[in-house]
Amino acid sequence: MNITEADDATLIGLCIAEKNNERFPRELIRRYGNTVMQTIAWTFRRFSHVVREDVEDVFQEVFTSLYKNECSALKKFDPIRAQFGTYVSAIARHSAINACRRKRNCEDELTDTIEGNGLEIEKMLENRENMKQIHAVMNSASSKEQLFYSLYFEELVPPEEIAIILNISIDTVYSKKSKIIEKIKNALCVVEKEQG
Numbered sequence: 446m447n448i449t450e451a452d453d454a455t456l457i458g459l460c461i462a463e464k465n466n467e468r469f470p471r472e473l474i475r476r477y478g479n480t481v482m483q484t485i486a487w488t489f490r491r492f493s494h495v496v497r498e499d500v501e502d503v504f505q506e507v508f509t510s511l512y513k514n515e516c517s518a519l520k521k522f523d524p525i526r527a528q529f530g531t532y533v534s535a536i537a538r539h540s541a542i543n544a545c546r547r548k549r550n551c552e553d554e555l556t557d558t559i560e561g562n563g564l565e566i567e568k569m570l571e572n573r574e575n576m577k578q579i580h581a582v583m584n585s586a587s588s589k590e591q592l593f594y595s596l597y598f599e600e601l602v603p604p605e606e607i608a609i610i611l612n613i614s615i616d617t618v619y620s621k622k623s624k625i626i627e628k629i630k631n632a633l634c635v636v637e638k639e640q641g
């Protein structure tokens with residue numbers, strides 16, 4: 446069998462069934478190594494600064510993680526729901542974000558500040574009362590705003606990917622982000638006034 450001609454589902458099945466055969470993970474890296482590397486580098490550029498050694502460490506971490514716990518990450522992949530490139534890019538993005546957090550060299554960039562209140566989205570999400578208000582705001586928002594909020598603030602999907610998913614320009618992504626932050630800020634200000 447010519448492994449380079451196998452589809453992703455077949456290749457992943459072989460990676461799981463014959464996890465000690467180096468040919469299959471090598472082929473996986475050949476197909477998706479560049480995608481993973483670009484995703485990691487882009488994430489570091491967004492949240493921190495790019496250090497080659499850090500990118501390489503996360504790169505290895507991503508592909509190693511696919512084989513941990515009896516290949517559980519590979520087994521979770523569902524070709525009906527997404528392409529493998531999208532799936533492994535999500536893993537790479539989260540691994541890179543975690544690496545930034547571990548280094549603590551990007552704390553300010555990792556969260557969006559809501560001006561006026563000086564609150565950070567991430568800190569707000571940790572506060573149950575704030576979460577109730579945010580959920581109330583988002584529940585009354587349009588379905589498009591809810592989807593945008595989920596992609597941008599919860600799943601941390603890069604703006605460029607959001608633009609593609611929602612079929613909008615990158616400028617519109619940032620505009621929508623600002624509008625949602627403003628909406629949340631206004632809702633929290635109203636609650637603060639009522640409590641004060």
